[in-house]
Amino acid sequence: MSHAPFEPKNPLIRWIEYRMPIMGLMYGTFVSYRAPKNLNYWWNFGSLAGICLVVQMITGIILAMHYAPNADLAFNSTEHIMRDVNYGWLLRYIHANGASMFFLVVYIHIFRGLYYGSYKNPRELLWLLGVVIFVLMIATAFTGYVLPWGQMSFWAATVITNLFSSIDQIVSGWGTGIAQFLWGGYAVGNPTLNRFFSLHYLLPFTILGVVILHMWSLHRFGSNNPLGIDIKDEKSETVAFHPYYTAKDTLGLIVFLILFAGIVFLLPNYLGHPDNYIPANPLVTPEHIVPEWYFLPFYAILRAIPYKLPGVIAMFASIGLLLFMPWLDLSKVRSATFRPVYKFFFWFLLVDCIVLGVVGANPPEGIWLLIGRLATAYYFLHFLFLVPMIGFFEKPKPLPDSISKPVLAAAE
Numbered sequence: 001m002s003h004a005p006f007e008p009k010n011p012l013i014r015w016i017e018y019r020m021p022i023m024g025l026m027y028g029t030f031v032s033y034r035a036p037k038n039l040n041y042w043w044n045f046g047s048l049a050g051i052c053l054v055v056q057m058i059t060g061i062i063l064a065m066h067y068a069p070n071a072d073l074a075f076n077s078t079e080h081i082m083r084d085v086n087y088g089w090l091l092r093y094i095h096a097n098g099a100s101m102f103f104l105v106v107y108i109h110i111f112r113g114l115y116y117g118s119y120k121n122p123r124e125l126l127w128l129l130g131v132v133i134f135v136l137m138i139a140t141a142f143t144g145y146v147l148p149w150g151q152m153s154f155w156a157a158t159v160i161t162n163l164f165s166s167i168d169q170i171v172s173g174w175g176t177g178i179a180q181f182l183w184g185g186y187a188v189g190n191p192t193l194n195r196f197f198s199l200h201y202l203l204p205f206t207i208l209g210v211v212i213l214h215m216w217s218l219h220r221f222g223s224n225n226p227l228g229i230d231i232k233d234e235k236s237e238t239v240a241f242h243p244y245y246t247a248k249d250t251l252g253l254i255v256f257l258i259l260f261a262g263i264v265f266l267l268p269n270y271l272g273h274p275d276n277y278i279p280a281n282p283l284v285t286p287e288h289i290v291p292e293w294y295f296l297p298f299y300a301i302l303r304a305i306p307y308k309l310p311g312v313i314a315m316f317a318s319i320g321l322l323l324f325m326p327w328l329d330l331s332k333v334r335s336a337t338f339r340p341v342y343k344f345f346f347w348f349l350l351v352d353c354i355v356l357g358v359v360g361a362n363p364p365e366g367i368w369l370l371i372g373r374l375a376t377a378y379y380f381l382h383f384l385f386l387v388p389m390i391g392f393f394e395k396p397k398p399l400p401d402s403i404s405k406p407v408l409a410a411a412e
Contacts, residue, residue, distance in 0.1 A: 006032075029219065034238040035245055036225035038403050042116075043223065043245075044252035045109040050211065051253065052102035057204050059095040060144075063088075067147065069197035071190035074149035075279045093268040099141050100271050101260050103294035106134060114325070115346055117334030118224040124326040126217040129210055131322045136207045138295070138319075143200040145292060149193060150276035155289050157196070158188045163302075166309040187282075228334025229399055237403040288363055296360030297353050303364040304376040314376065321383045328383060330391030338397040342390050349382050 006024035008014045017023050066085050068077035081088040110130070113119060119127035146157045161182045167175030184191025222231065222238075231237050239245075263270070271293060275286050291299050301318050305311035321328075336343040352375050359372040 031242040033241040037239045042112045047249045048105045119325045129214040140203040143196040146196045151278045152273045152276040154280035297356035300356040300360035300372045304372040333396040341394045
């Protein structure tokens with residue numbers, strides 16, 4: 001996508017820009033960038049995800065100044081932040097609930113991409129980089145969940161790191177080696193906490209680097225749009241990002257911040273687990289070990305399979321399948337707006353993921369185990385069978401000639 005050149009009038013800025021054109025890059029990225037004129041509010045979630053990342057990094061750096069990554073001190077240092085550090089309670093609540101908001105925004109962003117076909121040619125690499133960001137987010141959130149060193153933190157680390165030992169069934173010794181590397185010994189302890197703290201501090205900067213690549217890839221071919229058709233006339237079918245979409249993003253940000261503030265100030269512990277306010281005790285196992293809500297669908301898939309190694313493979317495969325969406329979907333049409341069959345199964349997939357989340361929050365027994373297995377089976381059936389078959393046999397509705405036609409028709 002082309003954009004207007006940056007021509008600074010200030011002599012100092014012009015001198016700097018000639019030697020290091022970083023302000024021109026920023027201007028072309030956030031001001032003069034041309035975007036399709038029919039983008040709706042579902043496109044707000046990309047910028048919201050970026051804002052969430054910045055909030056998490058700023059609050060995380062400040063919290064790290066007061067946190068002690070030591071098994072004997074971590075829990076008390078967390079309480080020290082809450083009770084003694086000026087506005088420490090606010091920083092921690094923003095950071096803890098900010099992770100939930102970050103995942104909520106990213107999940108909506110992913111499902112928007114699935115609905116409108118944002119993974120299709122020529123945006124395959126854009127989609128792949130997005131999945132990489134999602135995987136890095138999972139790793140960052142998991143390592144961060146361990147840091148308070150409460151009961152649920154300790155036992156979640158024990159359960160998840162032990163999963164790697166199942167690799168021994170494929171390559172002898174490798175799984176145990178990976179687990180012991182993460183532990184820094186032969187069980188979860190002080191070396192584990194130190195390693196997870198280091199990774200939790202490092203990974204957000206890695207995410208930031210991949211986000212830059214993600215945006216670079218986005219600007220190569222421009223944003224997809226709700227109709228899923230290519231831009232034919234840039235002058236009539238696109239508008240400058242500023243002020244049109246900055247105004248739209250600002251409204252979305254205001255609504256997001258109201259929701260975020262409501263959770264931070266009114267329900268700060270609603271998304272957490274009460275057992276994590278008990279110091280970690282290796283001798284007392286919690287009655288029901290559960291991860292944070294944003295991991296629950298994957299946790300349900302893990303527990304749906306009665307054998308350890310197949311369960312671990314299924315859990316990782318449930319994320320890995322997203323990487324292959326550009327090649328699993330055989331349809332030439334991007335947007336589900338013109339694909340009625342795909343649209344129906346898309347909403348069914350969304351319901352299925354919610355069901356998996358509910359199942360993951362309940363013990364793996366009785367009716368929950370049966371529902372979890374059925375929901376897991378459908379999840380893989382959707383991506384491996386239904387998506388390719390629908391793409392091959394479905395007859396989409398006729399596409400409009402251009403973006404302008406539906407936009408102008410809606411305005412009449």
